[in-house]
Amino acid sequence: MAGLIKREDVETVRARARIDEIVGEHVALRPAGVDSLKGLCPFHDERTPSFHVRPQIGRWHCFGCNEGGDVISFVQKLDGLGFTEAVEYLAARTGVQLRYEEGSGPRRGVDAGSRQRLLDAHRVAAQFYAEQLTSPEGAVAREFLAERSFDRGAAEQFGVGFAPTGWDALLRHLRGRGFTEGELTASGLVSQGQRGIYDRFRGRLIWPIRDVTGETIGFGARRLFEDDQGPKYLNTPETALYKKSQVLYGIDLARREIAKHRQIVVVEGYTDVMAAHLSGVTTAVATCGTAFGEDHVRVVRRMLGDTSARAGVQLSSGASLGGEVIFTFDGDAAGQKAALRAFGEDQRFFAQTFVAIEAQGLDPASCGWLAGRKPWWTWSPGGSRSSSS
Numbered sequence: 001m002a003g004l005i006k007r008e009d010v011e012t013v014r015a016r017a018r019i020d021e022i023v024g025e026h027v028a029l030r031p032a033g034v035d036s037l038k039g040l041c042p043f044h045d046e047r048t049p050s051f052h053v054r055p056q057i058g059r060w061h062c063f064g065c066n067e068g069g070d071v072i073s074f075v076q077k078l079d080g081l082g083f084t085e086a087v088e089y090l091a092a093r094t095g096v097q098l099r100y101e102e103g104s105g106p107r108r109g110v111d112a113g114s115r116q117r118l119l120d121a122h123r124v125a126a127q128f129y130a131e132q133l134t135s136p137e138g139a140v141a142r143e144f145l146a147e148r149s150f151d152r153g154a155a156e157q158f159g160v161g162f163a164p165t166g167w168d169a170l171l172r173h174l175r176g177r178g179f180t181e182g183e184l185t186a187s188g189l190v191s192q193g194q195r196g197i198y199d200r201f202r203g204r205l206i207w208p209i210r211d212v213t214g215e216t217i218g219f220g221a222r223r224l225f226e227d228d229q230g231p232k233y234l235n236t237p238e239t240a241l242y243k244k245s246q247v248l249y250g251i252d253l254a255r256r257e258i259a260k261h262r263q264i265v266v267v268e269g270y271t272d273v274m275a276a277h278l279s280g281v282t283t284a285v286a287t288c289g290t291a292f293g294e295d296h297v298r299v300v301r302r303m304l305g306d307t308s309a310r311a312g313v314q315l316s317s318g319a320s321l322g323g324e325v326i327f328t329f330d331g332d333a334a335g336q337k338a339a340l341r342a343f344g345e346d347q348r349f350f351a352q353t354f355v356a357i358e359a360q361g362l363d364p365a366s367c368g369w370l371a372g373r374k375p376w377w378t379w380s381p382g383g384s385r386s387s388s389s
Contacts, residue, residue: 016094122216129161138162165203210252218242248285262323
């Protein structure tokens, strides 16, 4: 039977994969008595935390939806994986070399649409794009970054790359690494034409879009050439990995700071996230080609640990114990409209929510979020947010 992992290796993975660390990447956990942590359940929408983790015995249980299990079942349920794929994912993270029963083998590479194969393809693609940024053809992409005060170190920190103008540069590279046409089609890295498949991204600046664990699940691409008839920004299409309504760019870099400071700053674009992080606003994230919506709210609330037990109580200064959600979009009419639309999700948060818009219509990346300068928005002790030039 394909993919049958030896039982002792499964037990080794289960023992090495710390359940509090794995769950903590998706849920803000807080002490709840002896040997117990709690947070908002990631499997159903709730306002009072009923999701409990017991690290000592490696188990989790939600008293709200009555789901429970071990670290493997958590990964299965969270990412929609089969048992074998979940074990393989955790084994890769914990350095466990898996052995398979006689006549069996790892699933990765067997199913064209398997999650691990798609992740592998994205990892190889991200490396390819990053290497192309330093190529002679990538000069136009480097100039774009330099004009916005992003140097090579910034590009490397965020994994920024360049997609060559040819129709099959990435396609040939991935085929050379053993990926099949079925896998490439399922990945969203190529498009289908009358004459076959070809690179989806061509002649564009590329940002890898990662999930909370740091795995690349898609890409965002910015037009660089005037003869490019495509949209200004083009993202990965919906795939088994990439669901745009649930993705926040920069969440992999910001998640720990969000949980630590109980604050999240939602900006509009990739360069805004870069500028924010480089100037010290390390809780910044951005939506990816879609409006901030209900699914994003669920992600943010889990990251903040946004609960009725903590929210509801106001400090004397007026600041909420539930944390802060700050929507900081472009200052033009479209940006203001987007910010106010996002602010309309206010009632879904127990955290305080704010909208910050630059008075002169500039976007966050143009407002001094570079070279160590302070952000242009400020807030008063009472919690009200205002913009300043």
